[in-house]
Amino acid sequence: MLHVRDEADLARAEQTIRRSSYKDTDNTLARFNRRISVPISVALIRTPLTANQFSVALVAIGFYSAWLFSLGHYWPGVLGGFLSLAASVLDGCDGEIARLKYQESALGCWIETFGDYSYYLAIFVGLTIGAVRQTQWAIFYWLGGTALAGMVLTFGLLIYLRSRITAGRPDKLHAIARDRFKAEQTWWSRIIWRISFVATRSAMPYGIFALSLVNLLPLVIVLAAIGSNTYWISLVLKLR
Numbered sequence: 001m002l003h004v005r006d007e008a009d010l011a012r013a014e015q016t017i018r019r020s021s022y023k024d025t026d027n028t029l030a031r032f033n034r035r036i037s038v039p040i041s042v043a044l045i046r047t048p049l050t051a052n053q054f055s056v057a058l059v060a061i062g063f064y065s066a067w068l069f070s071l072g073h074y075w076p077g078v079l080g081g082f083l084s085l086a087a088s089v090l091d092g093c094d095g096e097i098a099r100l101k102y103q104e105s106a107l108g109c110w111i112e113t114f115g116d117y118s119y120y121l122a123i124f125v126g127l128t129i130g131a132v133r134q135t136q137w138a139i140f141y142w143l144g145g146t147a148l149a150g151m152v153l154t155f156g157l158l159i160y161l162r163s164r165i166t167a168g169r170p171d172k173l174h175a176i177a178r179d180r181f182k183a184e185q186t187w188w189s190r191i192i193w194r195i196s197f198v199a200t201r202s203a204m205p206y207g208i209f210a211l212s213l214v215n216l217l218p219l220v221i222v223l224a225a226i227g228s229n230t231y232w233i234s235l236v237l238k239l240r
Helices: 007-019 028-044 051-070 074-100 106-135 139-165 170-183 187-198 204-213 218-238
Strands: none
Touching (some): 074 204, 106 139
């Protein structure tokens, strides 16, 4: 509980409320993103906008980015990369709005999870089509299919684990997985945990945007085909 008696207390209270929007599981890039998203969320709490409505808007931006990627041209790819990155930075706003408005719920967490998963699937479908159009190599259909299969298996496992081992707190899964992977300090565990960091909603769009600038978006499909399947297999072994 915060007691506000004067202007100095008000400033300290606002800083405390802002810090409460951060998560213990936030990685370095996620914390950097929150420096941008928190002021936006603070401004939005004065509006009727709800966290769930904001999540839906982010899904729409993600699908538009996917369509731009599917065109297979340089400038649409750069714009898609930029919008994808912008959606990543703003991705924290829905959770922050929920916490700042005291609207947190398991339903909201599931809606955000669905938004994240649909974002990944849409983006990689768009990137796969765009890679084929850009290179004229049909093999990218196979690579894209392999990447999507790995993602679907990963998402299925994560949904199962959220309902199975988080005791009704689906937001705690990341912390549980982090503790499992870091408990055994082997080179393989460290590599897999790094892969999971690179594939997060906070980190991956930076890489996609960088590759779009140098016209190497098809490389994303190759890396995703390897990384997604490596990750779900490791997830089974670590959290069995």
